[in-house]
Amino acid sequence: MNADFHYYATYCAAFLAGYTHKECQDIAYSDQLVDLCSKTFLSSLNAPLSAATTQLQLELMDTRTDIIGLQDITRIWSSFHFLPRDLNADPKFKCSKGYRNKYRLICGPNSELLRDTVRLAGHGDLQSVGMAMHILADTWAHQHFAGTPSLVINNTNSYFYELFPEGDGYREKKLTFRHSVSTPDDLAESIYTSSLYSNDENSIMNLGHGRAGHLPDYSFIRYKYLPAWGQYEELVKDNPSDYWHAFCQMVYALKCLRNNAEKFICGQYDEESVRPHEDTIRQIITKRQLDASSDWKAFGENLSGKEIAPFDIRLYHEEYRFAPPEKKNETFIGRFILAALAQKSMVTNRIFTSGSKLAGYSADYNKKGFKGIRDYKQLVQYQGGDDRK
């Protein structure tokens, strides 16, 4: 998903869930910030680097794919962009533990981890709420790919067809992939950019949906392909349907977060609140365009009657930079950092306790005291713990 959904559509969902214009802006801002809060961004603020929620392309190229580098990548991408569907899942065939651990990181909606993510956000501020919405929406868009570099899970081959509705069925058109990052996708000719093939299991080329290009990020597209893990079974991805569900689930989750996050259960969608706007939303979702921001923006402004400010990454920069150390956690970015550390800590713990070390080690503070990366002291202190323990 791109800024159109993560920023403007989130604003709309928050407004439908009953938040005020200002609250909607903060939630949408935090949602979009997840895609921009890289180590480079954090280092410019002298903020803890462990709070990174994404990695820039060049950061990824610069990352060593040794065990520590891979665990760092997995923590970031599995926690914020590819939340695993089932950490106890087993493939239909007999396989090695290494394969199974990667298979278990495949992203999908309505997981236990999603429930925990929303409930965790219930203990936080609007920044946690926005972050949770990003994660929720991505479970729909990024499903069937894993947030760890893996050839055997994330690779795709040339069998890729775009599906166009025609009569009662669909017309198929073969998709072409190229590897030029600077060239925009050509919707008219169905030519899309994807990452290069690399036969290295842990190459960053095999991270997430890189091999399928930006297809999962476009709300209008329907396509079929052969996922690497799928044993040659064709998989049809219907993005308009997934994005509709994502939107309705966001409204439901946001309502829970306003009232009682503990009530959030998976598989629920607030279609009733969204129904009056269904035609507009479906129209935006199915419109064939690279960026639907202006349509979502117009819809949001129509809903609230207020102007939605465009996203500005430097909006809260100075507030954080010039805040005294003891007040940093009270700033917008400070709260976002705490939310990111809490989410990463929770997901890493779940992956670790499922028997996989792909996201690294998790030291339970309640059992072992503070034993781990120094950046997390901030989270411990904020939650009232003693970091000398």
Add this chain to the structure above:
Amino acid sequence: MSLLKRLRELIIALVTVVFGIVLIFDGENGQLIVVSIICLFFFFEGIRLLIYYLRMARHMVGGKRVLISSIITLDLGLLTLQMVSISNTTILLYLLSIFAFTGVIDILRSMESKRHGGHWKVKFVNGCIYIVFSGALIIAGIFVNNSYFLVCCFSVCLIYSAFIRIFSAFRKTAVVYIQ
């Protein structure tokens, strides 16, 4: 990282350092040793790919490609053995491509960091050094034809990567979880 893994990283790093120093002081057989290392690298890479195919890639759509790669890599290992008699230009190009690529990436990263207002100078200088180093390799290899210089460069790389390993082995890596 588990204690066992930290220990393993440390031992590999120390062996690499010793190996790098030996290479510098045994310049006469240096080229032969470097080619042997590359040959062994391909051989073990081929074996690794074969194991990777059996453990994981056989479940993957198009996994046979990995099997074919493993066989080709094993063959490449044997082919590299023949390189001893060939001029050191091939080795030069191999080292050069790694240095130059790392340098370019470092410079691009520093520029990106600069755009975001982050720290960039160290990385920029690092990238420039790599590129200058690549240039020196070209001069040494093509014009001076000094194989000892190449071996020294290779050793420095080995020692550098060993220190990175040591640094990684001592890093705190556990993520703290509060219930």
